Amino acid sequence: MTGAVLRGLKAAAPLLPRTGEDDPPVTIPRAPAREAAERELSKPTYHENDPGLLQRALNRFWDWIDGLFTAASGATPGGGLGLLVIVLAVVALIAALWWRLGTPHRAPTSSPALFDDRPRTATEHRAAAEAQAAQGHWNQAVQERMRAIVRSLEERALLDPRPGRTADEAAAEASHPLPTHATELRTAAQSFDAITYGGRTATDQTYAQLTTLDKALTQTRPTLSNTPLGAPH
Structure with missing residues (x-):
């Protein structure tokens, strides 16, 4: 850097009148000297090894990270070692929660409708x-x-056909004419929701339980006094 400044000053020297050997030394004014140095330093030769834009951004990022850790270690009892212990403890806590609770699933704000836009009979289902x-x-x-x-309960007029009904709503409404199966209906609706919207995986046992419930409901006589209003007797 010093050599570059000297060369810049030498480049500015021809701008000044020559003096005799016995004359006092000439003092170069500050402004021309600075301009000459800036011109010299702006040449591409001095910037061939400069880091690129990405490298400069990364350097600033790591400087910022280093500053954060320096500040944190200064405020943490035990300095850098204490900060490392805290970080490891936080990581261990997160890992333990992840292992205990599993991958989080976003819970639906409301249960979507049980049926799609293609109405089918109970036999088809x-x-x-x-x-x-x-x-x-x-x-x-x-x-x-x-x-x-x-759908079978709707076909038997134990439930009023209603678009947009959810599994939970169907189970709650069917519990009135079929009170002896209220618990099984609620469990079936919960299994449906957990599988459809909760990311759970069904098993053959789950399917067997619903199949048994389906067959039992077709053989159960409803309690007509608790049938919803509007349903035929």
């Missing part, structure tokens, strides 16, 4: 459930069996 079960697709099998249960 049962056939779809059996086809899925035969292939070991237990999630889809449970979903179709739950739809078969609700």
Whole structure:
């Protein structure tokens, strides 16, 4: 850097009048000297090894990180070692919670409708459930069996056909004409929600429980006094 400044000053020297050897030394004014130095230092030769834009950004980022850790270690009892212990403790706590609770699933704000836009009969839903079960697709099998249960109750006029009904609502409403199966209906609805919206995986046992419930409901006589208003007797 000093050599570059000297060369800049030498470049500015021709701008000044020569003096005799016996004359006092000439003092170069500050402004021309600075301009000459700036011109000299602006030449590409002095910037061939300068870091690129990405490297400069990374250097600033790591300087910022280093500043944060320096400040944190200064405020933490035990200095850098104490900060390291705290960081490891936080990481261990997060790992323990992740292992205990599993991967978090976003809970739905409201349960979507039980049926889609393609109305099918209970028999069609049962056939779809059996086809899925035969292939070991237990999630889809449970979903179709739950739809078969609700559609069968609608076909028997134990539930009023209502678009947009959820599994929980269907179970709660069906518990009135079928009080002896209220617990099984609620459990079936919970299994449907957990599989469909909660990211859970069904098993053959889950499907067997819903199949047993479906068959039992078709053989159960409803309690007509508790049938919802508007349902035929």
